[in-house]
Amino acid sequence: MEINLSIKPGNRIQAFYLFFIITGIQLGVGIIGAPRYIFMEAERDSWLSILIAFVYLCLLAMCMFFILKQYENADYFGIQVDIFGKWLGRILGTILIIHFGMSFFSILLTYIEVIQLFIYHALPNLVITILIMILVLYTVFGGIRVVVGITFLLFLSTFWLLLVLYDPILRMNWFNLLPIFQTSFPDLLKGARATSYTLTGVEILMVIYPFIQNKEKAKLPVFLGLAYTTLMLLITTIVSIGYFSAEGLRSIDWALLILYKSASFTFIERLDYIVVVVWLMVILPNLALSLWAMSFGIKRLYKVPQKVTLWIITILILIIVNFFQYDYEVSNMTNLVGRYGFWITYVYPFILLPIVLVKKNWRKRKGSDRL
């Protein structure tokens, strides 16, 4: 297996799309329920927790860029095989693919639950999954450029959702956010960790990086993307705490969607129905990018054509999705992804970095010995 990839010019993408890729994969269903989880840990200083998470994310992105810089044009799969050898590298790569699969699945299940709660009570999981999978497959079959294109377009077409929050902002009680700076530092860190499910997805950078055409310009869009998602989460959390009282937020499951319920216009009485449906556009980039990363990873590791993998994964999803009926199963699933995803997304790159550096150093010395 090649460690470095050579991508055809027709498949390369411009660096500024990284902004949309990062926001596309980070913003999904997590943000709907996140305010409650963060609030349970960090109370009224939740905003501080989110800022801590942002600083950590920036460090993480820097770490990833540093690892990638050590190679010519490699991705996670190639680097792991290079560092840990063929077998261990493949196992680690497979774990990463399973991670993408699990987060894909948790997003799908959560969205299905939202649809069933808000619009169609009796619609079976299978039907919604088929409808969503048609869209996702259609996107991923188009290749990386179509996936990135959909991410870009759907970002633009869902941007207006943010503006609707003006209504809950007018209704919120700012006193609910006071007093500030009362939470202890360990609790703040716990709150920052509670964002892990929502902000997960940065690892896509390590997969998509070889496809970037102008790599020297890749840093800024990534950091802007991280800042944008953090800002979204920050606004959602602050408005949620202000709108629901402190005690109220503890019992609210779908905080963001309930915020949207309070907005009403003379020409659209129930905007929340539209928001729930439009949310498909928010999760579609997420699903498409995860599915693409999965199929691409399997192609890299096992040389299975992407088309075959896509069909197999789709069939698997269509089968498994029927077994999830209870809502606690769905929340267990997201908790699971949040918990182990924390180690894969947020901790693993920092472990990988010293190993990469040591190995490179060792190789250099070996090279100079030979000379």
Place this chain on the structure above:
Amino acid sequence: MKFFYVSIWLCLLLCLSSCVHSQQLENLGVILSRGVDKVEDDNIELTMAILQFKNDSSSATKTISGTGKTVKGAVKDANKKANQEIVIGKIDLEIYGREIAEAGLTPYLDTLLRDANVPSTMLLAVSESKAKDIFKVKEETIDTNLGQFLHGLLEPGVEERLFPAIQAPKFANGINNPGLEPVLPIMGIREGIPTITGLALFKGDKLVGQLSIEDALLYKFIEGTVTGEFIEVTLPLEPLGEYLTDKKELEKKDNINTLFIIEKGSGDTVLTDKNSLKFDTNVELTLTLQEIAVSYQFDNKKAIQQLEREVEKNIKDKFEKILAKLKDLNTDAFGYGVLYRIQNKGGKLKDEEWDELFPKIDVNFNVNVKIIRHGTTHR
């Protein structure tokens, strides 16, 4: 080939359409407002004003009722009597009977917050007696359909965010918010027409007392900014005597009635001393005189200042009476407890703690009135 695949998918979609429950407008009865009462055997009675879209029906709305053990169960019961499917997606107003408001509203709020179909813009109110009395009104007397009429009472403008428009989530959050007690408008029948008659004071989810409709206006100042409303003030004539154009008026009467338009009215409160529980509530009022029963020297600056002082005294007096009443009922509708909570370590306040402290608080009302205009005449 691509066309072939696409058409297969599209055919699949056609089969899927039967999976979704369809709702045709003609077959629906849309609840506009409903009243909740308690009847014997712990049953809930719902009275609903329903909008119907049948071509052949004589009226656009009708009132139906049903009973059940739960709120949704009562809707289901009412559904048996109607030939349409009753849906809740556009409900504007829910009115609770006084009896159940006094017993606590939490059991009835649950379905409103749990069901995603219930809009968050829905308003709540309390009835003076049974809620179903409100729905007995003849449509001829109100010139519009009942649901719209009741909603219009509470929310004249779309963008009005102050009392008397209190949305269900706002009320629910008021129950949960330590140091702040929720309020709701009270509705009653006056001369056969439903009107707002006062402000219901709650403690937790239980109704404990009420303020008059005049006092409700003062409540608005504390809650936010008020513009464009009338305020009626009755002033003693004696202190103003000096500036009357016709001094003989003094002998004829003791009080004069005045009416002002509120150009801008707002209030804010600060906690000045936490240990002795001293609060300052500053109310700023900018008024325009609309009506006064005597002729008065409006070209004299001192005369206007004297009038301002009298209005200030009057309003301050009213505020103090309201506060005394709130202390008596031990319900902190103005939310002084929130300011106290903020000063607490960790920002927490137990309900019991504030129950003990609230009757002891000392509030200094500083009312600042400016009468900036007095209409098109001088005297």
